[in-house]
Amino acid sequence: MPTSPRPAAAGPAFGPALGLVLALLGVLAVLGLTGPAAYAAEDPSCTRQGVNMHARQAQAVFTGTVVESKASALEDGQRGVRIVHQVEVSEVYKAARVSVAAELEVVTTRNVRGECNLGRLPEGEDVVFFVKAETTDGEPADPVVFLAAGDSGTAAADQDLLDAVDRILPNPVPPVPASPTGAEFEALPVDAPTPLGRAAAPGAALAVLGVLGLFVVGRLGRR
Known part of the structure; x- marks a missing residue:
């Protein structure tokens, strides 16, 4: 007697959903290890290693606001763009062998081959x-100009990132105040020097009067 074919075992209906959940958990785990996301680097080969490592590798760590920026082509015919940002600094968390001024320049690059462009x-x-x-x-410029690469960790100052930096580098300090403008002195009018003869004349006249006075006193005394 022929047997009827056994029905195939039905797979779990939640298989695709489970895969999506696992993928999401993997992304969250990566974010938890690397910390808050920094600005996206142009070069996908650039890697970020988390706030702790970024803080250790950086020469300076500070918060600030980009006031303006200016881009220019690299010199000597090199391919790429150099972007200079004018930054107003708020707080300084780290400054190793450099001073961080209240106003300074931060440079990034774009389309430079072999660089991790930000x-x-x-x-x-x-x-x-x-x-x-x-x-x-080998020596910093004066004033100091800072470089921010795509894998440096430079990022928008959201609360998560600020909390992470505070834990690693507590007790931030204010930046170095901008140098005061040079004092201005008003030039006062100066009279022309008096000729020597004119300057000596009053003294000579007084000396003559003194001699005549002594002579008159002497004559009167002998009478």
Whole structure:
């Protein structure tokens, strides 16, 4: 007697949903390890290693606001763009062998081959900067100009990132005040010097009068 075919076992109906949940958990785990997301680097090969490592590798860590930025092509015919950001600094969390002024420049790059480019930072937004000083012959420029790469950790100053930085680098300090403008002195009018003869004349006249007075007194005394 032929047997009827056994019905195939039905797979769990929640298989796709379970896969989606596991993928989401994986993303959350990665975010938990790396900390708050920084600005997206242009080069996908750039990797970020979490707030703790960014703070250790940075020469300076501070918060500030981008006031304006200016882009220019690289010199010597190199491909790419250099972007200089004018930044007003709020608080300084780290400054290793450099001073962080209240107003300074932060440089990023765009389309530079072989570099981890960060691109232009948004103006008017509070930012946490993880940067290194730009050097010439191994020495920082004066005033100091800072570099922010795509894998530096530089990011918008959301509360999660600020809390993480506070835990790693507590007790921030104010930036170095901007140098006061030079004092201005008003030039006062100066009279022309008096000739020597004119300057000596009053003294000579007094001396003559003194001699005549002594002579008159002497004559009167002998009478």
